[in-house]
Amino acid sequence: MGWWLMRIEDVYIWDINAKWLGITPYQLMENAGAGVAKIIEERVGEGLKIAVFSGTGNNGGDGFVAARHLSFENNVTLFLVGDEAKIGSEEARHNWEILRKLDFVKIIVLKDSTYIKPLDLSGFDVIVDALLGAGTRGEPREPIRSAIEKINKYAGRVKIVSVDLPSGYPSDVRVKCDFAVTFQWDKEEYGGFERVISKIGYPKELYRLVGPGDAKFALQKKGEHKGQNGKLLIIGGSEEYFGAPYLAAKAASYIVDLVYLAMPEYSARRINDPNIILRPFEGKNFTKEDVEDVLSIADGVDAVVLGPGIGEKAETKDFVIEFVRWCEKPMVIDADALKAIAEDLDVLKGKEFVLTPHPGEFKILFGKKPEGSLEEKAELVMKKAQDINGTILLKGRHDIISNGIAWKYNKTGNNGMTTGGTGDVLSGLVGALLALENKPLRAASVGAFLNGLAGDMVKEEMGENFTALDVAEKVSYAVKWILEF
């Protein structure tokens, strides 16, 4: 099913998220090896003479497990290619130790290529190739190379089944397998060999649920110099509000190098924070007159957040619509700016943007309140995202994020976050992640995850009575937790 076609990048992310869900490498290796054994017995048969060639990495570990499973019905010989002392991971070593206790599996260690040259494999029905998998770097080196060449001498005569990948892939020095058993998801990058997919116990959540893997990827630093790790402009504030844009700016300032805050001068004068570059505009509220000057600030940044505390004055609505019409940077459109553009959704055409409505704002935008199960709500969000050709982050107990092609959901966060201003923190975070050059779906997903995680960390310390500023100030701790996960 095309739905499961993955990029290797996704697999990296999901490995981290699986760990977060408590799925251990032992479980995955057991399922991988068991799956290989099952497919061999189904496709080739039982009562066979089977040679399993294992390397010292986790691909070899899958081979150890497969050998054990196969040994119940077959006559199995395990060839370890390389030095026993180099078996890398705990789980591979664990499975190696089990094998060594078994009397019905013959073990032969091929420490270097001199042991490989004289080998005769003609008595075997099946060769399982577990020498190298996804951890391969460059062309195969000795003694793996000799083992690959030896196995290939039997291609066409003995069934050759590769574990995950033909060892040596993608170089030309690779095992000529009849097929490879690839785990759970076919990868977009793989080609040139037959693949049989075997599930290894990853739950569907990995496809949908945002986790630390997504966040780790999104938070990668881009450069060493000031400004290379993102410049963000926040536009908000009015005669009524000054806290909202400040919270967005504060949260973002922990992530990007530079945060500019454009605000009506009336509310800007209440802000005194050296981490934020203030750009005050004359008057109490943004008006159409300000569009050109704000656009010229936007020219110098990587992304823009529009809306926190901007108010609902008619002249401000005009400002919002005109700004969006002319802005060419990725945008987060939040709060009162959502109400303004609800009157003219066409201005979003051709733009890169994230809308961050709560259910009420969603209804104002799209005429319908999201209801029902997670899937039902997600379907609606996805449909609307498709209609406007952009990304929507629907805030709720489970945040739902869609770019019209895929949808994800986030579960971090707690009841304490109903306090005013956490939505502003969120829009600042999504903007910061856009400024780090993440695509809108990832920026929005990870922004929601990070906001909730920071909120959960605050709750650990203070209980559920906290403020949005507490959440904003926890952002750097949440980022540290993610990067160290």
Ligand SMILES: NC(=O)C1=CN([C@@H]2O[C@H](COP(=O)(O)OP(=O)(O)OC[C@H]3O[C@@H](n4cnc5c(N)ncnc54)[C@H](O)[C@@H]3O)[C@@H](O)[C@H]2O)[C@@H](O)CC1
């Ligand atoms: N979640 C996961 O990551 C899972 C991984 N699994 C298995 O783990 C494999 C990846 O394991 P690893 O990351 O340990 O990597 P591999 O087992 O593919 O290879 C790593 C080992 O090979 C050596 N090596 C790398 N390039 C070489 C070269 N060109 N010539 C000679 N030796 C070389 C390394 O020094 C290391 O010892 C997957 O292919 C799959 O079979 C499965 O257990 C299922 C779950």
Ligand SMILES: [K+]
């Ligand atoms: K392999």
